[in-house]
Amino acid sequence: MTLEKTVLYNVSNHACTVGGILVSADFKTIDENLIDFIQLEDEEIVELVHKGESEALDYLIHKYRNFVRAKARSYFLIGADKEDIVQEGMIGLYKAIRDFKEDKLSSFKAFAELCITRQIITAIKTATRQKHIPLNSYVSLDKPIYDEESDRTLMDVISGAKVMDPEELIINQEEFDHIEVKMSELLSDLERKVLALYLDGQSYQEISEELNRHVKSIDNALQRVKRKLERYLEVREFSL
Template identity: 35%
Template sequence: MSESLKNLSELSDAKLAELVKSGNDSAFDVLTLRYLRNIGFLAKKYSADGYERNDFVQEGLLGLLYACRTFDSNNKASFKSYVDIVAKRRFISIVRKAQRQKAVPSSSLVSLDADNDELEGESTDPEQMMLAKEHYSLLLDELKTLLSEREYTVLMLYCGGMSYVEAAKKLGISAKSADNALQRAKKKISLHYMSLKD
């Protein structure tokens, strides 16, 4: 890791996407932290039988990885707009897949070698999907060790698209407690990544 996360956090999203494309995992960490809340907010708008919100968030993170690898900075669209489009398409694919499975009796389902459920042009490379899920899991593990249980829980609900007030209601705590936990979590994450520079 040649560049510190602090230095990476100062780069634009488009520049970070270029670094991810060239294999820089730390750049993907920074983008994941930047986009996790946005992806959670977008995921909140979709639902499908057999899928939880976290499934949509993970799919959105795979979309973020795909966006990093395919973003063209010469395009007029911003990186954020591109990520939103890719994530929404992936969410729609999940919903359509669930609807198709619901419409077909399970006794007549047949496994196919080629999975045509993905949108045209989207990467379905199992290795990339596995790496993105593993990366997400490692990031969550790191956050669990860094934060208290309450800070982690409030942060995950917040990143899942809830406001701190909604998170407070869900956890049965005051809005002030939830907001304080969220602010502490953000500060700890920021200090942790800044300390990695040294």
């Protein structure tokens, strides 16, 4: 199955179009045909998507929609509609579904988290460059209001309560920067280059041509990146 490259998120009718498939944003209206996927692991569902199961794609979009919206809600860009950021997150989710390859040492969720967050950050940086706006014009709504020791954030003031659903926990800007620094220490020079080009939207073939490497070498590098990210996130969660 060849998935379309465009992911459209329509907030007015709370629906998402992925690969030409219209998906309701209300999980309560999920088709009965999708119930069977609940018993499967995400990695198994992604494999079904790759085999052409459109309903599997529908299910994953349903499952991760709040996760994407939670991440998008964490950022604000002056002069831009907040739903533009949501759409970028959906594009990141699409890339994760499209390109994930099952690996016993990594999970789809960790890979999706990386793709979604990086897509949002990249989009914001691109927008600020185009509009000649300083990068500090966008802020994380999870940043403490008063000082670094405060637990009260701008998001708390806006919503009146913290998000408690584990599926909606997000990486704010400071945490993301820390992960980027840590990953730069863990990754080899080739892995860093491959990851940067991949997250910039290039295909395996394009990356292999730019780096003058075989496509299999590019795939292996990304698999190593996923394993290292998975291990790091597991250690980070254990230490929190």
